[in-house]
Amino acid sequence: NVCRHRGHRLVTEEGVRRKVIRCPYHSWTYGLDGSLHSTPHIGGHGQHQCADFDIDEHSLWIVRSATWMGMVFVNLDGSGPEFSTHIAGLEQRWSSFTGVGGLNNVEAVGEDGSLELEFHANWKLAIENYCESYHLPWVHPGLNGYSHIDDHYNIVGGEWGAGQGTYKFTFSERAGIELPIFDQWPKDKSAQAEYVALFPNVLLGLHIDHFYSVIVQPLAHNRTRELLQIYCVGDSVADDKHARARREMLNGWRAVFEEDIRPVEEMQRGRDSTAFDGGAFSPVLDTATHCFHRWVAARYPQVA
Ligand code: FES
Ligand SMILES: [Fe+2]
Numbered sequence: 001n002v003c004r005h006r007g008h009r010l011v012t013e014e015g016v017r018r019k020v021i022r023c024p025y026h027s028w029t030y031g032l033d034g035s036l037h038s039t040p041h042i043g044g045h046g047q048h049q050c051a052d053f054d055i056d057e058h059s060l061w062i063v064r065s066a067t068w069m070g071m072v073f074v075n076l077d078g079s080g081p082e083f084s085t086h087i088a089g090l091e092q093r094w095s096s097f098t099g100v101g102g103l104n105n106v107e108a109v110g111e112d113g114s115l116e117l118e119f120h121a122n123w124k125l126a127i128e129n130y131c132e133s134y135h136l137p138w139v140h141p142g143l144n145g146y147s148h149i150d151d152h153y154n155i156v157g158g159e160w161g162a163g164q165g166t167y168k169f170t171f172s173e174r175a176g177i178e179l180p181i182f183d184q185w186p187k188d189k190s191a192q193a194e195y196v197a198l199f200p201n202v203l204l205g206l207h208i209d210h211f212y213s214v215i216v217q218p219l220a221h222n223r224t225r226e227l228l229q230i231y232c233v234g235d236s237v238a239d240d241k242h243a244r245a246r247r248e249m250l251n252g253w254r255a256v257f258e259e260d261i262r263p264v265e266e267m268q269r270g271r272d273s274t275a276f277d278g279g280a281f282s283p284v285l286d287t288a289t290h291c292f293h294r295w296v297a298a299r300y301p302q303v304a
Contacts, residue, residue, distance in 0.1 A: 003028060004036060004058040034060035069213055070108055070229065071202065081159075089160045090196060094206055097192070099184030106211050106231035110238060112246040115254055117226045119261045121268035123218040124296060126226065127197045129264050131288040133164040139259050146170055147193075154288045159295070161198045162288035169193035171252055172209055177245035179209040180234040199295050209233060210249060214257075222268055228253060 001010050008025040020037060021030045029037045036058045043050035064075040066083035073083055080086070094103065119126075129135070133152035136144045151168040155161075170191050172179060181190075185208045193207040203214035203226075210232050217225040230249060237246065270276050281290045 086160055089157055097185055098182045102182050106233055107235050109230045112250045113230045115228050119265055120222055121264040123216050123224040125264045125267045126216050126224055127292055128289050129260055130197050130203050131162045131292050134285040139263055156287050156291045161196050162291035163196035165194040167192050175248045177248050179245050181208045182233055
């Protein structure tokens with residue numbers, strides 16, 4: 001989305017699809033395949049070509065991308081694994097709940113199905129916080145009331161992600177709401193739920209009757225936006241009869257994600273102090289968090 005001339009951003013807002021992408025600055029135009037079509041006056045007034053300028057060498061850059069669960073994943077430097085490889089471990093893990101391909105049976109909730117949060121902390125602190133259930137009793141007393149810290153287990157996926165799961169997620173039952181469920185979900189796992197950070201920056205939650213994704217967008221080194229989207233099983237969630245369920249669920253997750261803002265911002269503030277040396281990790285309760293740290297550390301250029 002960056003013009004090959006002087007680097008003006010090309011598309012700045014949503015709109016109807018047009019035949020070409022025209023840069024608003026000096027009107028260079030690109031085809032929808034990214035090829036550069038015209039360079040008005042590049043060779044002087046009325047001269048739209050220039051001997052020393054090869055138009056074919058100035059197409060928009062090709063970026064590797066893949067789509068999954070309504071999200072577009074991009075790999076700017078091209079060095080990442082194939083997305084199908086990256087997601088394989090998680091898909092295999094979750095097929096034991098949803099059946100193979102079961103996640104294809106969900107639909108994004110339109111009304112009352114999404115929310116947006118912004119806070120003052122580095123995006124990696126939001127990922128770190130999501131990976132562990134250690135903070136549950138002190139940060140989420142409501143959730144901890146029925147899905148206790150002891151009911152949780154760690155998920156250390158390695159390259160694709162990390163997180164935690166619970167055996168006692170009974171939100172729908174407690175709220176008195178009933179939504180369609182994954183038909184292959186094992187009966188003995190009905191209250192099990194898993195929360196996984198798909199590295200680097202997507203948070204996922206899987207339950208018997210809904211799924212959500214959170215895109216964690218870095219806005220600045222100390223500012224982050226989270227975009228949460230809830231998905232339900234089947235295609236009846238838009239029905240009026242599910243209106244209360246949609247609201248309860250969104251409000252429930254809003255409360256939990258808002259509770260996480262303060263600790264994440266305080267970790268950021270703590271890092272403003274030169275006294276913070278990287279801290280320590282519980283060898284039992286911080287293993288998923290540490291998995292994320294190792295993943296990030298492996299991607300920093302080696303210090304010479
Ligand atoms: S920066 Fe795009 S045309 Fe000049
Ligand atoms: Fe939390």
